[in-house]
Amino acid sequence: MKAEKLKSRHEKNQNQFGLTLFDSYFRLTRTKIKSGARNHSKNGETPKSHKSRKKSKHSKTMKNLMKLLMVIALFTMTTQSYSQIKFGVRAGLNLADMSLKETSGMTEKMNTSFHVGGIAEYSLSESLSVEAGLLLSGKGKKMEYSEPDQGVSIGMKVTIAPLYLEVPINAVFKVDLGSAKLQLFAGPYLAYGIAGKAKYDYTASGLPSGVTLSSLGFTNESTDIKFGTKDDSDMKATDFGLNIGAGVEMNNMLVRLQYGLGLSNLDPAGSSSSEMKNKVIGISVGYMFGEKAAK
Numbered sequence: 001m002k003a004e005k006l007k008s009r010h011e012k013n014q015n016q017f018g019l020t021l022f023d024s025y026f027r028l029t030r031t032k033i034k035s036g037a038r039n040h041s042k043n044g045e046t047p048k049s050h051k052s053r054k055k056s057k058h059s060k061t062m063k064n065l066m067k068l069l070m071v072i073a074l075f076t077m078t079t080q081s082y083s084q085i086k087f088g089v090r091a092g093l094n095l096a097d098m099s100l101k102e103t104s105g106m107t108e109k110m111n112t113s114f115h116v117g118g119i120a121e122y123s124l125s126e127s128l129s130v131e132a133g134l135l136l137s138g139k140g141k142k143m144e145y146s147e148p149d150q151g152v153s154i155g156m157k158v159t160i161a162p163l164y165l166e167v168p169i170n171a172v173f174k175v176d177l178g179s180a181k182l183q184l185f186a187g188p189y190l191a192y193g194i195a196g197k198a199k200y201d202y203t204a205s206g207l208p209s210g211v212t213l214s215s216l217g218f219t220n221e222s223t224d225i226k227f228g229t230k231d232d233s234d235m236k237a238t239d240f241g242l243n244i245g246a247g248v249e250m251n252n253m254l255v256r257l258q259y260g261l262g263l264s265n266l267d268p269a270g271s272s273s274s275e276m277k278n279k280v281i282g283i284s285v286g287y288m289f290g291e292k293a294a295k
Contacts, residue, residue: 115135130172160198180250185245188241195224229270243258253286262277
């Protein structure tokens with residue numbers, strides 16, 4: 001393929017390569033939202049009322065989550081007779097993914113990240129406790145795309161890596177195994193995006209002699225993720241969902257495996273046709289310090 005033809009093709013398909021993934025992804029999203037708004041207007045429903053209905057659904061989910069947290073808190077306060085408090089630290093590996101629509105033709109992969117923070121365990125009985133934590137947790141996703149044509153292939157590798165401040169609250173059931181305890185736990189989490197990067201790396205093979213990716217307008221870049229709900233935002237900051245997992249406790253040491261399922265649509269416009277939700281497999285180790293009786 002001639003270099004002039006390749007460059008012309010690049011300019012013609014600028015949305016596919018010239019723009020960042022977020023730009024092209026959310027441009028498509030906004031187009032669909034506007035189209036949907038016109039359809040609702042034709043059916044007698046204004047875009048404003050449609051958006052209000054979306055907010056109402058999100059608000060209802062948040063209220064249900066808050067009710068669950070209140071139930072856990074009330075249950076905790078009514079079990080003062082046995083209460084023991086332990087504090088600890090936990091850190092580990094995150095194998096993160098995101099459910100995204102409009103990714104046809106792309107190879108999707110997990111993003112490897114981390115989590116680290118402190119935890120507090122409030123024992124209700126010998127076999128049941130409530131655990132809360134404050135963690136720094138990395139999530140995200142990786143995607144790859146390539147466009148081969150007449151022996152020339154241009155590929156794009158995208159890494160979306162948001163960083164969250166996360167508060168998990170779990171009910172922990174323990175089974176005494178003698179020298180160790182088996183833990184089974186589940187509960188909600190609430191997280192807030194505080195930072196993050198989106199990286200775009202281009203590769204090429206079969207280019208004519210003297211032709212480079214930069215000469216065709218393809219340059220690697222790294223941009224900050226913009227949290228919010230405005231038109232130029234990449235994703236919402238607030239995330240919430242459910243955790244479930246199992247672990248082993250022995251001599252104050254913890255080893256755990258858990259799965260976190262995001263329930264919040266992180267798409268800034270809240271469109272179901274372009275929803276974004278976090279999914280994370282976590283592997284962690286921790287250490288619990290001495291017990292302290294609650295007053």
